[in-house]
Amino acid sequence: MKRNFRLTLCYDGTRYRGWQKQGNTDNTIQARLELLLSRVLGQAVELAGSGRTDAGVHAWRQVCSFRAETEKSCGELLSEIRKYLPEDIGALSLEEAEPRFHARLSCREKTYVYRIWNSAQPDVFGRRYRTAWPGALDEAAMRRAAALLIGEHDFSAFCTARGKKKSAVRTIKNIELRRDGEELRLVFSGDGFLYNMVRILTGTLLEVGSGRRSAESVGEALVSLNRAQAGFTAPPQGLFLWEVRYDGEN
């Protein structure tokens, strides 16, 4: 009988074409992991992630699930997985999950963090994990704009269309701005995010912060359902999938 596993990963997305596989041996995190798990377990393994991350986006915590028939303990499996992982993907934990657990379908809430290096000084040691924004940012205006985005809305204006017309209704539970010296973090929590959504939200808030648009215009963009009314797509390297939460967890 197949057992159900829950695997928590972190990864530096710099050299990958995102999470979602496009073939069986391509340079995506999912394809790499499925290949590795299939070898370690001696059987074809399908890996479900809590959601996709775009090319170049990182994961501080990404939760995945897979089913496999094996006698090995989680500790043994984790050691074997770690042995074969490249240094830019880390396996943080592996545990047996309830039979009905599914990393994507069971997911209740996600948090993304966008890290901005808000300084004219070079960011030599953080350059792979932050986006540099040397200009001044009006954080009060950014907070006013962010408040207009919280709640259940159709976020069509804040995503890149991917062909199929699916519902773009999502609930953003919170958007927080946290400053720590020269780093400004935008923390987005919600039940799910559309393709490029966090990066477009970030780009739009950066336009507000730098005075290129008003906080109110963000509310107007939201109701327009028109991508052209929102701001630019902030680059991927500042973005982290930070946390994934499931029912019955804090």
Place this chain on the structure above:
Amino acid sequence: MKRNFRLTLCYDGTRYRGWQKQGNTDNTIQARLELLLSRVLGQAVELAGSGRTDAGVHAWRQVCSFRAETEKSCGELLSEIRKYLPEDIGALSLEEAEPRFHARLSCREKTYVYRIWNSAQPDVFGRRYRTAWPGALDEAAMRRAAALLIGEHDFSAFCTARGKKKSAVRTIKNIELRRDGEELRLVFSGDGFLYNMVRILTGTLLEVGSGRRSAESVGEALVSLNRAQAGFTAPPQGLFLWEVRYDGEN
């Protein structure tokens, strides 16, 4: 008349063969910078660093000095330098210095920091700037050993011979262990450090911390003046030249 400049840099040493140039166009920080400064200033420029860093070692702050004839302001020069620097070298400040200032000869004290990721968990985001040490470390024993190294000593046992027989007498003013969660930092301050010295001190303290040798054996290694009595050379990627201090400065 030539003006005297003081340039403060930071760099990610990963892809360089260290600070000290070995030719005019080689892959060292000094050669790269001299080429860049010579182009920006339209004259041959010789750059003095506060000291060498080994291949793969980083600088949080490295101070350099150079002389050049120019009408340009420091602000103009700094912008031009930044325009041509690769993303793994940062120019933090440029100012005019007293005529007698020399980055190496005027240097009074340096601080190096060795960063250790003391955990069995993967260190995906810090892997370029920390050395992983998964085993437990007895910090009390490491502190006892460190205390034996403080002061003026002949550190022949703690350096890699470079051919010429020069004095190996140096003064270590302080060695501090600072723990922040899973990161342990070894902070070394002194009037100067020999080739590989901080890495050998670190390797020796790690051997003490993991119980492979006693704290007392470090004092014995010191008086032996014999490299074979000290510990291994810790890898370069955990090491940072952290700060350089000059007379009349805090």
